[in-house]
Amino acid sequence: MSTVMRNGLAADPNPLAIGGRTFESRLIVGTGKYRDARQTVAALRASGAEMVTVAVRRVDLDASKEESLLHHLDPQEFFLLPNTAGCYTEEDAVRYARLGREAGLSDWVKLEVIGDQETLLPDTEALLAATRTLVAEGFTVLPYTNDDLITALKLQDAGAAAVMPLASPIGSGLGLLNPVNIRILKSRLDVPVIVDAGVGTASDACETMEQGVDGILMNTALAAAEDPVLMAHAMRQAVEAGRAAWLAGRMPVREWGVPSSPSTGMLD
Amino acid sequence: MLRIEVNGKDREVSDGHTVAGLLEDLELDGRLVVVELNRQIIRRTEIAEVALRDGDRIEIVHFVGGG
Numbered sequence: 001m002s003t004v005m006r007n008g009l010a011a012d013p014n015p016l017a018i019g020g021r022t023f024e025s026r027l028i029v030g031t032g033k034y035r036d037a038r039q040t041v042a043a044l045r046a047s048g049a050e051m052v053t054v055a056v057r058r059v060d061l062d063a064s065k066e067e068s069l070l071h072h073l074d075p076q077e078f079f080l081l082p083n084t085a086g087c088y089t090e091e092d093a094v095r096y097a098r099l100g101r102e103a104g105l106s107d108w109v110k111l112e113v114i115g116d117q118e119t120l121l122p123d124t125e126a127l128l129a130a131t132r133t134l135v136a137e138g139f140t141v142l143p144y145t146n147d148d149l150i151t152a153l154k155l156q157d158a159g160a161a162a163v164m165p166l167a168s169p170i171g172s173g174l175g176l177l178n179p180v181n182i183r184i185l186k187s188r189l190d191v192p193v194i195v196d197a198g199v200g201t202a203s204d205a206c207e208t209m210e211q212g213v214d215g216i217l218m219n220t221a222l223a224a225a226e227d228p229v230l231m232a233h234a235m236r237q238a239v240e241a242g243r244a245a246w247l248a249g250r251m252p253v254r255e256w257g258v259p260s261s262p263s264t265g266m267l268d
Numbered sequence: 269m270l271r272i273e274v275n276g277k278d279r280e281v282s283d284g285h286t287v288a289g290l291l292e293d294l295e296l297d298g299r300l301v302v303v304e305l306n307r308q309i310i311r312r313t314e315i316a317e318v319a320l321r322d323g324d325r326i327e328i329v330h331f332v333g334g335g
Contacts, residue, residue, distance in 0.1 A: 030335025040333060055334025058275045058327065059301055061294060068300040068330040085334050095307075099329050102302040102309050170335070197335075219335030 012243060016215050018192050019108065019140035019161035021079070023050045026209070027239045028081070028194065030219025031055075034228055037072040043222050044078060046232035051079045053110050053217070055086070056100045075105050081142070083110040090126040094133050101139065109134060110164070110196075110217075111143040120170040124151045128158055135159035144196050147181035149188060156191050163189055164217060167208055168198030171220045175204035182211045202231075202238035209242025210250070272324045281320060288316040290326070301330045 016023040029049040034040040044052055054069055073080070082100025087093040090113060097109040113130055115123030122145050134141050140161045145151050147165040155163050165185055168174035175198060176182065186193045192214035199205050199218045208216055216239055225231035269280045274290070281290060287310055291298050303310045304327040310318055320326075 031333040032335045034333065053335055054331040056302075056329050057332045057334075059294075059296065059330050061275055061277070061328075068297075069332055070300050070330070073331075080331070082331065083334055098309055099302050099304065100331075102311070103329065103331055217335075 012247070016192065018142070018194075023079075023215075025050050025236075025239075026215035026243055027205075027236060028053065028215060028217040029222060029232070029235075030083075030217070031069060031073070032219050033223035037067070037069070039228060040069075041072055043228040043232040044073075046229045046236065047222065048236040049078070051081050053081045053083045053219070054100075054104075055083055056096050056103060079108075080104050080106070081108050081110050084112050084130075086114070087112060088114050088123070090130040090133070093126070093130045097130075097134050097139060098137075106140070107138055108140040108161075109142065111141050121166075122146055124148070127151075128154055131155055131158045131160055142194065147178050147185060149181070149184050152185050152189055152193075156189055160191060162192040162194050162214070164194045164196035166197040167195050167204065170197040171224075172198050173200030173221060173224070174198055175200050176208045176211070179207070179211050182208070182213060186212050186214075199235075202234040205235050205238040206242035206245070209239050210245050212246050215239075270320055270322045270324070272320055272322070272326060274326045275328055285320045286316055287314075287318045287320065287326075290320065291315065291328075294328070296328065301328050303328055 016026050025048045027047055027049045028051045029044060029047045030053045031040050082104050084093040084096040087096055093113045100109055101107055111130055113123045113126040114120050124145060127143050131141050131143050142162045142164055143155050143160050144164045152163045167176040194215040194217055195208050195213050196217040199216060199221050205216055222228045222232050272279055287303055298315055306325055
């Protein structure tokens, strides 16, 4: 696979394509937990992400003047991906997905059905059921799941537009715990594989992209960094570097040293 | 007067009040929120026509930051 050089970076010959849309950036970022709306927007811009996730919540009617995120985020600048975070049942996830569709400008949903409060690991049975329901309603469904191949294949069969396995639990920053499982998923799925959750720092993002996955979704790694805008910049570069390294094809690993300089032509 | 519930809290509104009227009372921009009336989403184009009834349960939601 050949690449062309653009601004010193290897350009990706095949941009990320999900559900009939293409994205130049393989980094998708969340909008939660930043200090304020100004920092949120600055971090999103530094990340280079085109798609950003948002949550659906009650308007706080007691707040003096609560502002919707849409006051700060221009849907022309960022493609909004509503999530179903915080939902523990198929019914709730479908309800939040419908509200998100009505609030937003698309039929896309990042589908989460959480099964356990301590680990935030997904309830894959409910996730599959919700995926089937929402696909039947015309949604473009991007389910957050674990790194299990069988569940991923079932989600693909159910019509998911991409499958989003975790690197490690949501908000943990533990990085990529099982690269083998992620590679297995990527090798067996036809839909894009977006690693969602667990990435903590730039090296995690780079390592994840080096497994050959199609993209990464992250939130806390940016928002909980001491400087979220600088970390967003680092993550952008890490995702690009990891992707380029994957496309380039790494050298073989050897147990022993192999000289880089010629062994001939040495002086007597 | 009609007794309704909005985002989990009791509220009284006058007879004949519509969903659009409620949003106006609450100073909410109908383009930035979504209204669910007794678990049914009210389309933006319909909020001016849907009249509230005694005992209605209303949820008003919007986008907030999230991953």
